[in-house]
Structure formats: C-alpha cells, structure tokens
Amino acid sequence: MLTGDLLVTRTYKGKIEPVYAALDAEIIGIASSVIDIFQSHVGKTYGALLDEIEELEEIDYRLIRGLASLLERRCMIEMDSTIDPVAARRAVFEECRGIVTGPEERLKVLERTADKLSITPEYLEKALWADREENLVIRQFRAISSEDLLRQYNLSLTQTLLFKATGMEIRISGNYQPVFRKIKQLGLMYSIEQGKIYLDGPISLFKLTERYGTAFAKLLPVIIRSDTWGIKASIIRKTLQGKRVLEFSLDHTKQIFNTDIAEETFDSAIEKEFSTLNFNGWKPRREPAVLKSGQYAFIPDFSLERNGIRIYVEIIGFWTPEYIRNKVQKINQLEEDIVLLVDKNLACSGMEFRADNILYYNKKIPYLELIKILRKYEEKQLQEEVAKTENIEIPSGESVVNLEEVAKRYNIGIEALKRVIDRYKGEYLLFGDQLVNRQTLGTIKNELSGVKRHSEALRIFERYGLKGHTLILQFLGFKVKWSGLDPENAEILASKS
Amino acid sequence: MLIIMELYFSRGTITIKGDIRVPNSSWDERSRTFRAMGMHYKDIIDYLKASGMDFKDNVLDLIPCPELQSSVVLRDYQQQALDAWTASGRRGVIVLPTGSGKTIIGMKAISMLNAPSLVVAPTIDLMNQWRSRLEEEFKIEIGALGGGEQEVKAVTVSTYDSAYIHAERLGNKFALIIFDEVHHLPAEGYRHIAQMFASPFRMGLTATYEREDGLHTELTRLIGGKVFEKKVNELAGEHLSPYHIEKITVGLVREEQEQYNLNQGIFSDYLRKSNLTLKSPADFQKLVMRSGRDPNARAALLARNAARDIAFNSTSKIEKLAEILKNHRESRVFIFTEHNKLVHRISREFLIPAITYRTGGKERSEILERFRAGVYRAVVTSKVLDEGIDVPDADVGIIISGTGSERAFVQRLGRILRKRQGKKAVLYEIVSARTSEVNTAKRRTRTLR
Numbered sequence: 048m049l050t051g052d053l054l055v056t057r058t059y060k061g062k063i064e065p066v067y068a069a070l071d072a073e074i075i076g077i078a079s080s081v082i083d084i085f086q087s088h089v090g091k092t093y094g095a096l097l098d099e100i101e102e103l104e105e106i107d108y109r110l111i112r113g114l115a116s117l118l119e120r121r122c123m124i125e126m127d128s129t130i131d132p133v134a135a136r137r138a139v140f141e142e143c144r145g146i147v148t149g150p151e152e153r154l155k156v157l158e159r160t161a162d163k164l165s166i167t168p169e170y171l172e173k174a175l176w177a178d179r180e181e182n183l184v185i186r187q188f189r190a191i192s193s194e195d196l197l198r199q200y201n202l203s204l205t206q207t208l209l210f211k212a213t214g215m216e217i218r219i220s221g222n223y224q225p226v227f228r229k230i231k232q233l234g235l236m237y238s239i240e241q242g243k244i245y246l247d248g249p250i251s252l253f254k255l256t257e258r259y260g261t262a263f264a265k266l267l268p269v270i271i272r273s274d275t276w277g278i279k280a281s282i283i284r285k286t287l288q289g290k291r292v293l294e295f296s297l298d299h300t301k302q303i304f305n306t307d308i309a310e311e312t313f314d315s316a317i318e319k320e321f322s323t324l325n326f327n328g329w330k331p332r333r334e335p336a337v338l339k340s341g342q343y344a345f346i347p348d349f350s351l352e353r354n355g356i357r358i359y360v361e362i363i364g365f366w367t368p369e370y371i372r373n374k375v376q377k378i379n380q381l382e383e384d385i386v387l388l389v390d391k392n393l394a395c396s397g398m399e400f401r402a403d404n405i406l407y408y409n410k411k412i413p414y415l416e417l418i419k420i421l422r423k424y425e426e427k428q429l430q431e432e433v434a435k436t437e438n439i440e441i442p443s444g445e446s447v448v449n450l451e452e453v454a455k456r457y458n459i460g461i462e463a464l465k466r467v468i469d470r471y472k473g474e475y476l477l478f479g480d481q482l483v484n485r486q487t488l489g490t491i492k493n494e495l496s497g498v499k500r501h502s503e504a505l506r507i508f509e510r511y512g513l514k515g516h517t518l519i520l521q522f523l524g525f526k527v528k529w530s531g532l533d534p535e536n537a538e539i540l541a542s543k544s
Numbered sequence: 545m546l547i548i549m550e551l552y553f554s555r556g557t558i559t560i561k562g563d564i565r566v567p568n569s570s571w572d573e574r575s576r577t578f579r580a581m582g583m584h585y586k587d588i589i590d591y592l593k594a595s596g597m598d599f600k601d602n603v604l605d606l607i608p609c610p611e612l613q614s615s616v617v618l619r620d621y622q623q624q625a626l627d628a629w630t631a632s633g634r635r636g637v638i639v640l641p642t643g644s645g646k647t648i649i650g651m652k653a654i655s656m657l658n659a660p661s662l663v664v665a666p667t668i669d670l671m672n673q674w675r676s677r678l679e680e681e682f683k684i685e686i687g688a689l690g691g692g693e694q695e696v697k698a699v700t701v702s703t704y705d706s707a708y709i710h711a712e713r714l715g716n717k718f719a720l721i722i723f724d725e726v727h728h729l730p731a732e733g734y735r736h737i738a739q740m741f742a743s744p745f746r747m748g749l750t751a752t753y754e755r756e757d758g759l760h761t762e763l764t765r766l767i768g769g770k771v772f773e774k775k776v777n778e779l780a781g782e783h784l785s786p787y788h789i790e791k792i793t794v795g796l797v798r799e800e801q802e803q804y805n806l807n808q809g810i811f812s813d814y815l816r817k818s819n820l821t822l823k824s825p826a827d828f829q830k831l832v833m834r835s836g837r838d839p840n841a842r843a844a845l846l847a848r849n850a851a852r853d854i855a856f857n858s859t860s861k862i863e864k865l866a867e868i869l870k871n872h873r874e875s876r877v878f879i880f881t882e883h884n885k886l887v888h889r890i891s892r893e894f895l896i897p898a899i900t901y902r903t904g905g906k907e908r909s910e911i912l913e914r915f916r917a918g919v920y921r922a923v924v925t926s927k928v929l930d931e932g933i934d935v936p937d938a939d940v941g942i943i944i945s946g947t948g949s950e951r952a953f954v955q956r957l958g959r960i961l962r963k964r965q966g967k968k969a970v971l972y973e974i975v976s977a978r979t980s981e982v983n984t985a986k987r988r989t990r991t992l993r
Binding site: 144145148150153179237248250253 | 554555556557570572573574575576579580581712732733736739740830833842866869870877888892893894895896897902904906907910914915919920921922923
C-alpha cells in the first residue's frame with residue numbers, strides 16, 4: 048500500500064480507476080533503473096539514495112516515488128556509528144548546558160567532550176548525527192524483477208484507492224472460506240444478493256464513511272486468489288466541484304497483479320481425506336458455493352453431486368452442543384440439503400446433539416454411513432423418476448433401443464427407466480443400457496452359426512449397433528476362447544449347455 | 545408474545561432488538577434490528593425512560609473501577625468551568641488559555657464521576673504527560689493506547705489515532721471521555737471517535753475553539769458545544785505571566801534574495817496565467833490537487849516551496865538568533881521553527897538539543913526533563929511541541945519561522961506563559977523582510993493586536 052499522495056487515478060463519466068503501470072518495454076525500463084539505483088546504493092547512505100531517486104522524478108514523480116517506496120521495504124537500513132548518537136548528544140549538551148553562541152565556543156565544547164570520551168572531535172561530530180535519516184546506511188537490498196515490482200505496484204495502487212472506498216461489492220468463485228474468514232476478522236458486515244456480496248460496516252448505515260476502506264484494501268489480496276473474481280467499490284473523491292462518489296470496478300480478466308495463486312489449503316486432515324474419496328458416483332467438490340441462511344452466508348466445506356442432485360457436507364471440528372444447535376438452526380434456514388459430519392473426539396463439552404443428517408464419527412470419515420445417507424437421496428430421486436416413467440412409450444418393432452437416448456428425451460435417470468422396462472419384456476430384453484428385440488436376437492444367433500473368429504462376431508454386433516456383446520454372446524450360448532494376448536486370435540464356441 | 549426491548553453495543557453502534565424505533569436510529573436490513581451511532585446512547589436511554597418504556601440495557605460494559613479520589617483544590621475560574629460543564633449535563637467544551645490548568649479540571653471531572661474514563665490527546669508526549677499526572681493524582685496504574693502501548697485500565701490515556709482505531713472495541717467501556725485539544729476532533733476521521741463511543745459523559749478541552757475551516761460547529765453535536773471560555777488577556781497578570789511580543793525584521797543576504805525573487809516569480813507567474821488567487825487554505829489545496837495532473841502547477845508549487853525555504857531559513861535569521869541568544873544568557877529559551885531542516889541546522893551550529901517528530905520518546909522526555917531542571921537552557925523544536933507539553937520555566941520564545949496559523953501562534957505563546965514568581969515573558973518573531981513571510985506573520989497575530 049502507498050501513501051495517498053502517490054496514487055494516480057483517471058476519472059471518466061463517474062468512474063474512477065488507478066493509472067496502472069503498463070508492463071511494456073518503456074515502463075519496465077523505468078522500473079529497472081529504479082531497482083538499479085537501489086542495488087548500487089548498498090553500502091551507501093540513505094540520503095545519497097534519495098538524492099539520486101529525486102533526479103529520476105522528472106520522468107513521473109508519483110510512479111518513481113511509488114516504486115521507490117515499495118523497494119525501500121526490501122532494504123535493511125542501519126546506523127553507521129559505534130557510538131550511540133543519543134549518548135553522544137547528551138554528553139555534548141551537558142558540556143555546554145545546551146547552548147553555544149559562536150563557532151569557536153562550539154569547537155571548544157566538541158573538543159572537551161571528545162577528550163572525555165577518548166575519541167577524536169571529527170569522530171564525535173559524525174556520531175552526533177549518525178541517526179538522522181539521511182546519514183543511515185543501506186546494508187542490504189533484496190532484489191526483485193521489474194515485472195514483479197510493477198505488478199506489486201499495481202496491486203498497491205488498487206489498495207490505496209480502496210482506502211477511500213465507502214463500500215465494496217464482490218463476486219467470487221471458489222476461495223469462499225478464506226474470504227469470509229477475512230471479512231469477519233476485519234469486522235466488516237455483509238449482505239448477499241444473487242451471488243453478490245455487499246460489504247461495509249456498522250457505521251455505514253448512517254453516513255458515507257471511509258472508515259472501512261483499510262479493511263477493503265486488506266481483503267483484496269485474499270479476493271484475488273479466487274478462481275474468478277470481481278469487485279466494485281464506491282470511492283469518495285474530493286474534486287474541484289466538491290465531494291463526489293465514483294465507481295471503481297475490476298475483475299480477474301485484467302491481468303495486472305501478482306496473484307501467485309496459493310495452493311489449496313485444507314482446514315484439517317479430514318477435509319483432505321474427504322476430497323479424495325469416491326462416493327459411489329457422487330463427485331466431491333470443495334467450497335462449492337455461498338448459500339444464504341437468513342441474513343448470513345453459509346459456505347459448506349464440500350458438495351457431492353450426482354445426476355443433477357447436489358448434497359452439501361460440512362465437517363465440524365471442535366464443538367459444543369450449543370455450537371451444533373446454532374449450526375443446525377442455521378442450516379434449517381437453507382433451502383439446500385446438507386449433512387454435518389461431527390468428530391466425536393473433538394467435543395468441547397456436554398452431550399451429543401441429535402438431529403437428522405448429523406453423523407458423529409470417530410477419527411475416520413464415516414464412509415459407509417454417509418453412503419447410506421446418499422443412497423436415501425438416490426432412492427428418493429429414483430422414486431420421483433419412476434413416477435414420471437408412467438407416460439413413457441418405448442416404440443415397438445425396433446431392433447435395438449438405446450435407453451440413454453430415451454432417458455434424455457424424457458429427462459429422467461437411466462436407473463428409473465430400467466425399472467419400467469418389465470412392461471416390454473415380451474418384445475425386448477435388456478443388455479446393459481440397451482433393449483434388444485427378441486427377433487433380432489434370433490437373427491443374430493443364426494448369423495453367428497458358422498462364425499469362428501471373435502473379431503468377426505464383433506463386426507456383426509457392430510452392424511446392429513450393439514454394445515453389450517459379452518452379455519449377448521453368453522445369452523445366446525457362446526463362450527469366448529482366448530489364446531494369447533492378440534484379440535484377433537480369440538474364437539467363439541457354442542457352449543455345451 | 546411480549547418482546548422486551550434490548551439494547552446492545554455493536555462495534556461503535558447501538559443495536560435495538562424489539563421492533564421499536566428510537567430517535568436517531570435506522571432500520572438495518574443486514575442485522576434485522578434498528579441501529580444508531582454510539583454517540584446517541586444517552587439520548588436513546590433518556591427517550592425510553594421519558595416514555596416509560598421497559599427495556600434491557602446491555603450497552604455499557606464498564607471496566608471495573610477503583611475509588612478515584614482527588615485532593616486538588618481548583619482555582620475560581622477552574623471551578624466555574626467545571627460547574628458550567630456539570631450544569632450542561634456533563635457534556636461540552638471548556639476553552640481556557642494554555643497554561644491555565646486544563647488538566648486539573650479534567651482530573652477533577654474524573655474523580656467527580658468516579659467512573660472509568662478515557663483521555664484522548666493528540667500527541668504521544670501529551671498522552672504521557674496526562675498519564676503521569678493521573679498516576680500521581682489517583683495513585684493507580686493508568687492504561688495507555690498509542691506509542692506502541694496497548695493496555696486498557698479503568699483510567700486510560702490514548703492518542704486520537706489509537707482511539708480511532710480501537711473505537712469499535714472500546715466504545716462501551718468508559719463512562720467519561722475527555723478530549724484534550726478538542727479542536728482536532730471535528731476532522732473527518734477523528735470525528736468517528738465521538739460518534740462510535742457510547743460514553744454518556746463527554747468533555748472537550750482547548751485553548752483555541754475555532755477552526756479555520758469552520759468545523760468547530762460540529763463539536764456541538766459530537767460532545768456538546770462551548771460551555772465555558774476565558775481568554776488570555778482575562779487571565780494574564782493574575783494567573784499567567786505578563787508577556788510582550790517583539791517582532792524583528794531581517795533582510796535576506798544578496799544571493800538569497802536573488803534566488804527568492806526567481807522562485808517567487810515562477811510561482812506568481814503561474815498564478816497570474818491560470819487566473820488563480822490564494823486566499824484560503826482551501827485555495828491552496830486546489831492548487832495542490834491541480835499539481836497532480838499539471839506539470840506547470842507542480843513546478844510552481846516546487847518554486848513556492850523553494851522560495852519559502854529561503855525566506856524561512858535565511859542566514860540572516862541565524863545571525864539574528866545568535867544575537868538574541870547572547871542577550872539572554874540567563875534565560876530559558878524555546879525556539880520554534882516550521883522545518884526540520886532548520887531545527888537540525890540550529891541544533892548543529894548552536895549545540896542546542898532538538899526535538900522533532902523523529903526524536904525517540906525516551907530522548908524527548910529526557911531533553912524536556914533536563915530543560916525543566918535547568919541542565920539545558922535551550923531547546924529547538926519544529927511543530928511537534930506546539931501543543932500542550934508543559935515547559936513552565938521557559939521565559940523566552942523565539943519563532944524563527946511559522947505558518948500563518950493563529951492557533952499555532954497562541955499555543956507557542958502559551959509555552960512560555962505559565963505563571964512563575966517575578967517572571968516576565970518575551971516572545972520574539974524573526975521575519976524575513978520583502979518576502980511573503982511578512983504577511984504570514986501578520987495573519988497569525990491578528991487577534992492579539
């Protein structure tokens with residue numbers, strides 16, 4: 048973050064935006080000359096460094112000073128004196144009662160004091176002011192590339208602009224937990240509407256205030272670690288016409304920052320374990336969404352998805368019965384379904400709190416119990432779909448019917464569809480996801496007689512568009528005899544039964 | 545179902561649970577409660593009591609407080625000031641000249657309420673000064689916020705900056721809040737302190753109530769308006785040392801004058817070409833804003849600063865200073881300048897201890913201590929010591945350079961006016977002739993003439 052006087056902005060039709068440093072050859076060149084000056088002043092005084100930087104300010108003083116102030120934080124600056132200047136001054140002032148009125152008297156005082164301290168007057172004179180800023184010495188400088196410096200500068204410009212923000216709206220995907228944790232830690236308030244999160248503070252209700260600007264600026268580095276993000280802030284600007292509120296917006300498509308996306312961090316080993324499990328076709332996803340629970344935001348740890356159903360899972364570490372009760376109250380206000388996983392061993396006190404969809408477990412993820420709960424959802428979805436299949440017509444007289452296509456046409460699950468095909472068993476038989484006409488099966492059987500090579504048999508199946516050839520071969524009373532690894536050598540035989 | 549109204553303190557605001565709207569509150573959709581700023585706490589309570597409403601008040605969470613006994617006897621005008629404050633509901637601003645004992649009035653108010661209190665002061669020096677006075681008076685440990693310290697006690701001192709930062713957390717912990725140098729409070733940021741604290745009792749202390757930007761009118765709303773005032777000339781002689789002001793004009797040396805004219809010329813050319821006049825600090829701010837975009841404006845501004853530097857730091861002034869110092873061999877001298885550069889030059893040439901904003905706290909109090917004790921007989925300082933710090937033994941003040949601010953001038957005068965037997969104070973002003981500084985100096989003394 049920079050001081051306000053170093054912020055450069057552009058305003059246009061009620062919008063405001065920092066003038067970002069372009070990462071082009073010219074600006075990169077400027078940045079690298081500032082870096083060079085720092086590099087070449089290691090071992091020299093801070094005053095000399097400032098003088099040289101000042102000469103560059105002609106180019107664009109706010110850019111130069113902005114870059115310099117970021118680079119200063121990478122310097123180790125120290126005093127160059129073995130004598131404590133405060134003590135040296137005390138000795139001199141005592142010697143003259145804190146005043147001399149002429150150069151000769153001054154010299155005498157310095158000589159007398161130096162004598163007492165057993166040093167030379169020149170050394171004393173140097174030590175006296177060694178702690179003044181311009182006399183400090185740069186001991187170390189941690190170098191940085193011009194591009195990285197400019198990206199950091201752009202981020203700092205944005206943060207500096209946000210200092211003046213009265214409110215901020217954000218939109219993020221992923222990274223919910225860190226963002227909301229930070230929001231809470233910074234003492235901000237939020238309200239959520241259609242995925243947009245409006246941020247300000249308690250006092251904002253009464254007046255436009257910049258009080259929370261610093262908090263917005265501190266939140267920014269967390270926001271930009273989201274997969275996709277956007278911010279929109281109201282900025283108070285003093286103009287020649289008086290105070291005005293301008294809009295500042297920015298999103299992830301503008302690649303001007305050093306995001307260096309942090310690795311995914313898990314709250315606990317359990318969460319990590321959870322993310323690697325396979326739940327019978329349910330796909331786990333981390334921090335999938337912000338849910339609205341009354342006035343609060345709720346970000347579950349995981350979602351499990353299958354066939355368009357989504358169940359949320361929240362893993363709870365340390366807890367008390369009240370904590371769980373509150374949590375349950377919160378989730379009861381959700382429209383979505385959620386399962387709480389509570390570690391028995393992390394109870395802080397008291398009895399377990401019982402409610403539907405709470406699983407208490409011991410150290411390991413309660414895999415089977417969870418699958419049981421998921422089965423209930425699977426079954427429920429199935430029932431609903433079976434009900435829908437009442438009106439489904441499967442055309443008669445086809446040789447092969449692909450259930451996948453039918454399911455798609457009626458928008459139901461394939462499992463539900465299979466439950467109703469009993470109605471057609473006079474005409475069709477089910478192999479895998481396909482219904483095959485009994486007559487067709489007879490024709491195929493005839494065609495197969497006399498065929499020896501497995502590959503040849505497969506070509507026949509292919510012609511009919513059949514997929515489950517192993518099952519059908521078996522049904523028709525054939526066996527496959529494999530010899531060696533080459534499928535071309537496999538043969539089919541009519542089994543004895 | 546009957547819902548009992550409940551009031552809570554929530555990060556600088558009062559939330560009102562139970563569906564009743566009280567004065568100064570607004571509905572907050574985020575929390576689904578009515579909400580009001582902390583400063584309206586007392587009004588809300590008064591309103592509910594007057595309406596005979598039943599309510600539960602959870603707002604204040606005061607720090608446990610020991611007995612706060614004070615044995616100080618107030619002077620007549622101090623007692624009048626305290627009475628006036630009490631009569632206006634223990635709210636409002638007391639305006640008294642520097643050196644007239646405002647700290648004592650504050651301490652008396654604390655012991656009168658005998659309740660947890662926060663004292664807010666603009667600088668770390670001033671904060672530390674309050675702390676040692678309070679420790680001496682009440683014989684308890686005093687909390688401090690600011691200058692690297694963060695300890696909250698029943699009686700706590702704080703800087704304005706720290707009080708601003710911690711208002712959300714500490715706003716309901718003190719019954720009384722005292723703002724020393726209260727003219728700082730109406731500034732946009734600091735105003736939040738008064739607004740977010742729920743403390744029902746509030747006192748402001750200052751020697752200079754009016755602000756040049758007119759914002760002092762805000763004080764009425766924030767802590768109560770002016771309840772008592774006495775001017776320097778009403779107290780001089782009887783309670784403060786008699787004083788006189790001596791203005792000395794010096795010419796610039798030749799090269800300085802040439803450089804001055806050159807730079808001042810660039811500046812006034814720019815003003816003329818762009819049709820600007822500088823009449824108020826606001827005009828000047830406009831110019832500063834313009835300089836961000838317009839390189840000519842920036843060049844003009846830099847030239848003006850260079851010219852001022854020359855006028856303020858002229859060699860003739862240094863020679864004049866040497867002369868004054870020679871004439872006051874037995875006096876205690878305080879030297880004020882506008883720029884740190886000049887502070888250092890004087891410190892180096894005359895071996896006078898210097899205090900700037902960079903001087904560490906320990907060295908700073910050591911220098912002041914030794915000045916009081918007479919070990920050092922001069923101190924040179926920039927703006928940092930303008931306010932409040934006691935230097936009762938100074939009898940000569942020398943202003944080498946300063947702004948046109950009347951307040952700074954009155955305060956600098958105050959530094960040397962504390963009453964002492966047989967003391968006759970003198971304040972020198974050294975001004976460069978034929979420069980803009982002549983007008984600057986005129987502006988700052990207008991009420992004294």
